[in-house]
Amino acid sequence: MPDVDGLREVVGVLREWQHEGAPMQLHPGDLGWFWRFGADATAAAVRTWSRDGRLLAIGLLDGATLLRMTTAPDAMRDEELARQVVADLNQPSLGALVAVEAPQGALVKDLLAEDGWKPGELRAPLSRDLTAPVREPGLRIETIGPEQAQVRVAMQRASFDRSTFTDERWHAMAGGAYSDARCLVGYDDQGSAVAAVTVWSAGPGRPGLLEPMGVHREHRGRGHGRAITLAAAAALRELGSSSATVCTASDNFAAVATYISAGFDPLPENPDFCRNA
Structure with missing residues (x-):
């Protein structure tokens, strides 16, 4: 190590x-x-x-x-x-x-x-080419800085039941390999934070990554996952990424459908390899 x-x-x-x-x-x-x-x-x-x-x-x-x-x-x-x-x-x-x-x-x-x-x-990898501009997401999108870390943290905890994310951990993340990353939060017409994503560029002309993306548990089923995924793709394009990539469990059908609805193409599934117990 x-x-x-x-x-x-x-x-x-x-x-x-x-x-x-x-x-x-x-x-x-x-x-x-x-x-x-x-x-x-x-x-x-x-x-x-x-x-x-x-x-x-x-x-x-x-x-x-x-x-x-x-x-x-x-x-x-x-x-x-x-x-x-x-x-x-x-x-x-x-x-x-x-x-x-x-x-x-x-x-x-x-x-x-x-x-x-x-x-x-x-595992289900998916990719979206970023040659062409990305359509508007339909949510108001804010890029989160240190002064708004608690908003991103709250969205993570509202999206993932077992999340251990905290303000301290957001700042630790931001002090690491974060120079070409962005945290985005989407707001609906009522001004409620409904979805969030973090995107990671690997540099101009290289694939970027969404990790993680989540929708507030009280605002699901309204297209917000697709919207924040579109915002993520647009942010990576602005950072110079050639494509946006994401990977999820193949049996997470809702997530796979969300990414496909945002213009991501499924790639060949890839299994983990497991040691016999």
């Missing part, structure tokens, strides 16, 4: 690995959103693999049981790297690890299957 000072280097490398046409993969925004737990916790959750001083693979322990990882674009089928990653994933120090999320086509997945790991939860 990197030290805290090495985190920004990891994020920078991960930005360089994002490119159009690549399968959905770990994004710098994933690390940026995790940063809400603080720099030390984020550093402790990151795993890296290098050769000759060059980073070749990066993983994020998303909780105790799931590792989300990707590799350098030219190392997806690197056998030496893949075998080292799989060997490390079977170490006792990662004994609680039971699932790995890796990009479609990564050799790591083939070797995990050979080692007895089985396909698990299906």
Whole structure:
């Protein structure tokens, strides 16, 4: 794992690995959103693999049981790297690890299957091209700064039943890999905050990420999810992103339908690989 000072280097490398046409993969925004737990916790959750001083693979322990990882674009089928990653994933120090999320086509997945790991939860990646302007969302949209952090926090907690987001965690996130990110809140005609999203750019000409998006539980079923998703796509386009991407569980049918209604195209589903109990 990197030290805290090495985190920004990891994020920078991960930005360089994002490119159009690549399968959905770990994004710098994933690390940026995790940063809400603080720099030390984020550093402790990151795993890296290098050769000759060059980073070749990066993983994020998303909780105790799931590792989300990707590799350098030219190392997806690197056998030496893949075998080292799989060997490390079977170490006792990662004994609680039971699932790995890796990009479609990564050799790591083939070797995990050979080692007895089985396909698990299906992920549904979606993408929207940002070449053309995005239509107006139909909500009043505000970009949230430090002085409005409590609004974004309240929306997160109103959208996700088990959310642990706090003002302190918003400020921790904003102090991390947040320079090319935006928090947006949508307001309806009555002035009520009804939906929120955070978007993460990986730099001009690269895919951006929505993570997370939510609609207030008391304002669902009125098209606000579609509206805030359109606002997110527009914000990423303003930041220079080539596309907007998002990934959710395949069985989250309402979320998938919302993204499709906002112009996102489904990409091939991608399963986690799970260790036998």
